[in-house]
Amino acid sequence: MGAPRHADARGSSWPAPTWETHPWHDSWRDYEAAVVPPIATLDVCEVLDAATAARVGAAQQAIVDFDRELTEEFGARESGTTNTVLLRSEAASSSQIEHLTVSAKQLALAEVGAARSVNAGIVQANVTAMTDATAVEGGLDTSVATQMHQQLLGDTGLHIGLRHEQVWIGTSGSSPLGAEFVAPHHSHVEENLDDLWRFLAEPARLPLAQIAVGHAQFETIHPFVDGNGRVGRALVHRYLRHVGLTTHVTVPISAGLLAATGSYVAALTEYRKGNPLPIVIEFARASRDAAAIGREMLAGLRAVRDSWNTRITARSDSVAWKIADNLVGHPAVAADIAAQQHGVSPQAARTAIGHLVDVGVLKRASTGRRNQVWVAEEITSCYDRIAVLIGRRTIY
Structure with a gap:
């Protein structure tokens, strides 16, 4: 293993990954894997400019208002159905970010075990994972993340739980040589996650900025062989519920991210260079879009349901x-x-x-x-x- 070398932090006071050298088992060449810096004691608000902090504050208020308004509008009797609608949309959007697309009809059929689409079963598992993520009180830890991973991939035959192999993004599927990003060596994953949970357990002045950075750190650690994005976005909703930004309904943030997937992916790439601002900005933008998307979807569904009142006799x-x-x-x-x-x-x-x-x-x-x-x-x-x-x- 070679000595770590520092990446370009581009002037940010947020720490950038370093890199360490590992031998690749079927090549005479070595590759470099990221060494994720600890962030548990850091305060993301200290690296936000005033304009970004204001955007985050406005986005948080949009989340709180969305949750309150829908709860008041639909009441206790209908809030369960409302949240089911939002969770279904959120899970489908989160899956679509990873190019797992499915029609709403096939997703509905998957819920009753009658879908013909393989993707439908995968997306339905995401619905279940997100539902369970927000249904149980508590913070985030490795056991919560791995339980979500089990729900997502339990029927796929893929490896479940923390990875025990090297993973990377881009280039070929057979070697990390020349990859766009090589995640930390699997020997570091547990300690990296422990540090992340400590970071997210700290009281935050701007919780939305905290979870935006926490999400980017999770995706940088890449603790699983597959399903990291879907688990990472489900963890966002558990965090929002845990810190009280949402109380009854799910704000479809993944739908907001899906509306600008390129910007979201670019922001994750920038985070890996030591720049947390883009991912914070993306979460603020996605949260505000999410409120509009959620209202629009619920209005359309309500119009359909109301039209049945004159038909059902x-x-x-x-x-x-x-x-x-x-x-x-x-x-x-x-x-x-x-x-x-x-x-x-x-x-x-x-x-x-x-x-x-x-x-x-x-x-x-x-x-x-x-x-x-x-x-x-x-x-x-x-x-x-x-x-x-x-x-x-x-x-x-």
Whole structure:
């Protein structure tokens, strides 16, 4: 192992990675892997200029206002459905950043085990990981991150848990030689993560800036063989809930990042050069965009749900109305699932689903007589429209 050499910090007072030399096992040449500097005792606010600090403060207020306004608007009864909608969008956007795309219909079918798309199952696992990340109180540590990793990749056959091999970004898949970035040697991962958790446990004057830098540090450590980005973005939401910036709903920050993926990736690259400002700015921008995206999506879904009120003619106490309400957050349904959720017999569930089919709320998605599944395609189309609009959104 060679002596570390310093990277260019570009005048920033934030520490840049150094580099150490390792032999590559199937080559006579050596490669250089990053040595991630400790940040546990650092204060990111000390490297922010006044304008950036103000942007972060405004973005934090946008997050708090979004959470408060939606909680007040939808109330306790509907806040669960609202958060399900936002989590679904956030997981899909986080996955799409890594080029894992899936239609809303296939994602809905994956939730009931009827998807034909491999990606749908992967994205649905991301929904589960994000849901669990925000459902349990507590801070961040390695066990939390590895549990998320297990949820994300448990059915893929890929290595689960902290890596025991070298990983890198760019160039070929067979060697780190010439890579765009070579992550720290696996022997450093645990200590790097311990330092990161200490950094995120410190009281922060601007928590959004703290987690922006923490996220970039996590991606620089790259503790897993695969799934680092999705785990890293799920950790963001657990942190926001832990520090109280969100209390009831999930702000779709990944959707905001997806609207300018190139800037997000460039900001992570700049962080690896010792410059934390771009990633802080990106998180501030993405957070403000996220509030607008979330409101736009919820308004579209509400309009669809309201249109059903004149079409559903079942009695007011019919389970058809309960199923219709649930379709906003869970657009696919099977009779046995509906029966269990709403405490009715399978026959009653089938009768209610039949009525929703008759009035055009549901369409059958499976052709077999057994294990039939229906989808509210107006709802999935609304999700898909928002996904398209995210890609076209003007960044400010």
